[in-house]
Amino acid sequence: MSKQQTSVSSAASFPSSSCTPPDVDRLATLSTHLRRLLPDTEKYPNPIDFVVPTWETLWRLVATSLAHVYDNEDYRHNFHELLGDPTPGRFRTTSLDSNLCTEWIINETLRLHPPSRHISRSFPLVKEHPGLQILVSLLPKFIRDRLRLDSIIRSEIADIESVHLSTDIWGPDALEFKPRRWERHAGAADSAPTLFAFGYGPLMCIGKNWAPMAAALIVGAILEGIDAEGLEIIGTAVIGGRAGWAGWEFKHPEDFC
Ligand code: HEM
Numbered sequence: 001m002s003k004q005q006t007s008v009s010s011a012a013s014f015p016s017s018s019c020t021p022p023d024v025d026r027l028a029t030l031s032t033h034l035r036r037l038l039p040d041t042e043k044y045p046n047p048i049d050f051v052v053p054t055w056e057t058l059w060r061l062v063a064t065s066l067a068h069v070y071d072n073e074d075y076r077h078n079f080h081e082l083l084g085d086p087t088p089g090r091f092r093t094t095s096l097d098s099n100l101c102t103e104w105i106i107n108e109t110l111r112l113h114p115p116s117r118h119i120s121r122s123f124p125l126v127k128e129h130p131g132l133q134i135l136v137s138l139l140p141k142f143i144r145d146r147l148r149l150d151s152i153i154r155s156e157i158a159d160i161e162s163v164h165l166s167t168d169i170w171g172p173d174a175l176e177f178k179p180r181r182w183e184r185h186a187g188a189a190d191s192a193p194t195l196f197a198f199g200y201g202p203l204m205c206i207g208k209n210w211a212p213m214a215a216a217l218i219v220g221a222i223l224e225g226i227d228a229e230g231l232e233i234i235g236t237a238v239i240g241g242r243a244g245w246a247g248w249e250f251k252h253p254e255d256f257c
Contacts, residue, residue: 054207057115060241061215064113065106066222067240067248068177070233074098075105075179079220091213104182106212110197111170112177113239117161119199125152160196169194226250 034047044050069075078095082102094101126133126149136149144150167174170181198205205211226233229252236247 053205057205057207058211058215058218060113060115061106061109061211062218062222063245064239065109065215065219066233067235068109069105069219070223070226070235074100076223078102078105079216079223082216083220083224086213086217088213091216100179101182102216103212104179106216107182107195108177108179110212111164111195112175113241114160114164114197116197116199118157118159119196120155120157123154123156124150125154126150128154158196158200163194163196 031047034051035041038044038047038050069079075098077098078100079102081095081097082090090102092101092103126136132149136144139147163169165174173181198208198211225231231250231252234247234249234251238244238247240246240248
């Protein structure tokens with residue numbers, strides 16, 4: 001909901017934001033469910049702080065990987081092999097059968113569908129400039145309060161998606177799903193110089209080394225479950241993000257009759 005733009009006047013109580021104000025009833029329901037998921041109030045004072053970084057990103061990587069993989073025998077074979085040998089070595093090693101590496105498939109999915117398309121930072125302007133800070137401290141309090149200099153925030157947004165889809169960086173086939181493009185990075189000291197799905201620098205995701213293989217294992221387990229249950233994935237050409245999965249479904253062959 002926070003992503004939805006609004007034109008309604010109720011947004012007036014949120015002057016600095018163009019987001020829809022929260023629906024209190026739905027928020028209460030959400031909080032109840034989140035608390036049920038993570039009942040330990042001491043460890044998780046605000047469950048969403050845990051759920052958003054760990055789950056919200058991971059399910060999208062799983063869903064988008066599955067969407068690219070389910071109808072390709074070579075890709076599926078890789079995930080099947082990983083389930084049989086769930087080790088980082090297998091994740092990063094090329095399969096003899098498909099000449100593909102599961103890590104490349106996951107990297108390629110992260111490139112085309114980064115769960116965080118933009119990463120933003122906000123900086124209080126005054127704190128950034130020591131000179132300005134001294135100047136402000138010399139001003140009488142009533143002028144400081146009136147100018148509200150402390151509340152001036154500078155924001156920077158890193159456009160992760162544009163870097164990931166740039167034809168200048170990835171070539172004319174930048175928009176295509178081609179896991180083998182990652183072969184050129186294999187064994188290189190900096191194995192993924194242009195993948196910013198986990199951010200960059202000191203605030204980089206702490207799940208960066210763990211999440212890709214975890215996602216691959218979940219994808220493998222889903223594919224195995226689908227086979228065991230005799231289900232099929234019915235897909236469309238559009239691979240969704242938060243929304244946009246219309247037309248996608250799991251189906252049992254009997255449902256086709
Ligand atoms: C595919 C899965 C994931 C992706 C793409 C992802 C991506 C990101 C990104 C882009 C950031 C922000 C980095 C920045 O601000 O510069 C981040 C932060 C973070 N991630 Fe992940 N993440 C994933 C999975 C996980 C998992 C599984 C965990 C936990 C085990 C996790 C824990 C965190 C934490 C704790 C932060 C810092 C949050 C904060 O301080 O605001 N992430 N992640």
